[in-house]
Amino acid sequence: MKARILVLSLCMAGWAVALTDFVTAQEAAPQVVVAKPLVRDVTDRDEFIGRFRAAEQVDIRSRVGGYLQSIAFKDGQLVKEGDELFKVDQRPFVTALSQAKASLAVANAGLTYAQAQFDRVNALVKSGSQTVATLDDRRRELDSAQANLQGSQASVDRAELDMTYSRIVAPLSGRIDRHLISVGNLVTADQTVLTSIVMLDPIDFYFDIDERRLLSYAEAARKNGSVLQSGGGGLKVSVKLGDRDGTAYTGTLDFAENQVDAATGTLRARARFANPDFVLQPGLFGRVELEGSNSYKAILIPDEAISSDQDERVVFVVGKDNVVSTKAIRPGPRIDGYRVVRSGLDGSESLVVKGVVRVRPGVKVDPKEITLPPENKDPVESAPLTAVNAE
DSSP states (O other), X not given: OHHHHHHHHHHHHHHHHHHHHHHHHHHXXXXXXXXXXXXXXXXXXXXXXXXXXXXXXXEEEOSSOEEEEEEOSOTTOEEOTTOEEEEEOOHHHHHHHHHHHHHHHHHHHHXXXXXXXXXXXXXXXXXXXXXXXXXXXXXXXXXXXXXXXXXXXXXHHHHHHHHHXXXXXXXXXXXXXXXXXXXXXXXXXXXXXXXXXXXXXXXXEEEEEEHHHHHHHHHHHHXXXXXXXXXXXXXXXXEEETTSSSOEEXXXXXXXXXXXXXXXXXXXXXXXXXXXXXXXXXXXXXXXXXXXXXXXXXXXXXXXXXXXXXXXXXXXXXXXXXXXXEEEEEEEEEEXXXXXXXXXXXXXXXXXXXXXXXXXXXXXXXXXXXXXXXXXXXXXXXXXXXXXXXX
């Protein structure tokens, strides 16, 4: 019995030693995925949040008063410049025009009579049969008749203009809003808003630039032979909508305000985009990107490889004999799904990109090497990369 207990104890001790050795081996050499950074020429791109606005917008009002007679559009449709939108009852204007034309005919007859009287008296004065004072009276009557004719002609022109204004047309091409007043209602001249129209092609995007990046954009504009405020320097921009699957729309920076907002320290800028399909709508939010630097050679690593050490950002480097050490880095912007490293790496290092939580400085690891793709569309853990054993 004692022999059996002794044998069992020895077996359990052996298993414990084996288990301890196994755990120690696992802790001593955790498996990690390593990769060398990407090194290539890139251009920094700055991102801002902004909102689309119509390049042109107008509220439609009637220039004459009266009762609305007809509506010639469907709510929300696209209209072209010159299309008829509304018509005010024209009958009062037809009557006014007829009256003005009648007054013009009377004035024209009065001028003809005054001219004849003046010519007759002028001939008599020359023969001595009439006085100069009478001639002056006829001249005054002739001038009055000419002025009366001009006034009557102005009344006709105004009546014709009111007749034209009774037919309300689109002042620009774009998408019209719903009608805000129905047929039969009284329209007050220059006051009642009937509807509105917004121009959709082109369309503008407004966003705010901070002081730090404003100077670099202004310098780029000067190099292009322009200024930021009046032409944007021709800087190319792209914008993405928050609910779109990565679709980017390309436009040009064409305007910036003439002073920095002292309260926010920003300058409002405008980019203009072609919008032939009317996909972009006024009021939509978007993220706009601008080139923030000239092309330069950059070191790119995935965000998954970056850790924090107090107030520093560090990466784990696998060196000689597969021993891990840390290097402090200064990260920059994201480009193609990777993080630019401003300083701390030269591009030849083997970095831990998967399994970072299982390593610490001085630990020996079992590395599996991969090659980073040109664009990091997915996290390293799910990217379709082929791993090979490190030599």
